[in-house]
Amino acid sequence: MPRPFIIGITGGSGSGKTTFLNEIKSRFSRKEVCFISQDDYYIPREEQFTDAQGIKNFDLPTAIDKKAFRKDIEKLIAGKSITKEEYVFNNELKTPKMLTFHSAPIIVVEGLFVFHYKKIQRLLDLKIFLHAKENLKVIRRIKRDRVERNYPLDDVLYRYENHVLPSFEKYVAPHRESADIIINNNEQMNMGIQVILGFIRQQLSEMES
Numbered sequence: 146m147p148r149p150f151i152i153g154i155t156g157g158s159g160s161g162k163t164t165f166l167n168e169i170k171s172r173f174s175r176k177e178v179c180f181i182s183q184d185d186y187y188i189p190r191e192e193q194f195t196d197a198q199g200i201k202n203f204d205l206p207t208a209i210d211k212k213a214f215r216k217d218i219e220k221l222i223a224g225k226s227i228t229k230e231e232y233v234f235n236n237e238l239k240t241p242k243m244l245t246f247h248s249a250p251i252i253v254v255e256g257l258f259v260f261h262y263k264k265i266q267r268l269l270d271l272k273i274f275l276h277a278k279e280n281l282k283v284i285r286r287i288k289r290d291r292v293e294r295n296y297p298l299d300d301v302l303y304r305y306e307n308h309v310l311p312s313f314e315k316y317v318a319p320h321r322e323s324a325d326i327i328i329n330n331n332e333q334m335n336m337g338i339q340v341i342l343g344f345i346r347q348q349l350s351e352m353e354s
Contacts, residue, residue, distance in 0.1 A: 149179075149222055149248060150348050151268050154255045155320065156275030157313040158204070158305075159282030159289070161330040162255055165275060168338045169253065169345070177349055179221055179249035183256020185232050186214040196307065204304070204312040206258045214256075215265050221248045222268065234294045250352045251345055257312070260320035273341065274324035278331050279310075 156162050166180060186209050187193075193201040193208055202208065217227045225248060231241040260266050260274075277285075286305055290296040296304075321327060328337035 147250075147352060149250055149252045150270050150352070151218075151222065152251065152253045152271045152273065152345075153259045153266070153269035154253060154273045154275065155257060155259050155317060155324075156330075157277065157282050157317055158257070158309050159285035160275040160277045161285075161334060162275055165328075165330075165334065165338060165341075166253065166255055169342065172342055173251075173345065173349075175247060175249065177249055178251040178253060178345065179246055180253045180255065181218060181221065181246055183209055183214060183254075183259060185229060185244065186210045186217075187232050198303075198307075200300075200303065200307075202304075202308045204257070204308040206261055206316055209256075209258060211258070211262050211265070215262065215268075217246070218252070218254055218265065218268055221246060221252050224248045238295055250349055257317055260323065261316045271326070271344075272324045274321050274327045275334070276321065276327055276329050276331075281331060 154162060154165065169178065170180060187203065188208060188210050190201060193203060194205055196202050217229070220227050226245060228243060228245045231244050233239040233241045254265065254269065259269070260272060266272075283305055286309065287298065287301050290301045290304075291298060326337075326341075328334050328341075330337075
């Protein structure tokens with residue numbers, strides 16, 4: 146089997162990565178496209194860095210087990226399958242599931258730091274950066290963390306100001322210029338999604354021929 150084509154997708158928190166990925170997932174089968182996310186590779190909570198206010202900072206590159214993340218990507222590239230437990234962001238209302246990832250002709254690697262981790266960046270054939278204005282990202286982050294992760298509003302705002310934004314400016318934003326494609330998601334990104342869908346279809350067609 147030929148080597149899979151690896152697409153890396155990054156962008157700040159609230160830039161629309163989940164929406165973007167869901168659009169791709171809805172158009173292709175698991176046999177065609179495999180999705181693997183950095184979010185399932187957080188190190189245990191007790192090992193996370195604690196700031197001066199005693200708050201755990203999950204928005205640092207060190208919050209992720211990058212070695213395990215990279216090894217699993219490499220297994221998928223080699224045609225193997227992987228299984229691991231879903232990370233539920235300490236949401237007591239959600240029970241983690243066991244996730245199974247099967248290799249596919251297209252592998253999508255998603256996460257804040259997939260361009261920052263050099264050994265992972267080298268595995269990527271196409272790098273996509275999702276961009277959105279800061280005020281929009283704050284609003285989207287509030288909606289996500291309040292509803293999906295059951296976080297108090299004060300906690301969401303504190304983390305954004307003291308963890309999310311500084312980390313984005315230091316570890317994510319500098320890699321925007323190295324991206325192959327930048328998609329703006331200030332109002333909508335339908336055209337950007339259509340471009341990527343067309344690209345994936347073309348890749349799959351070429352790999353089948």
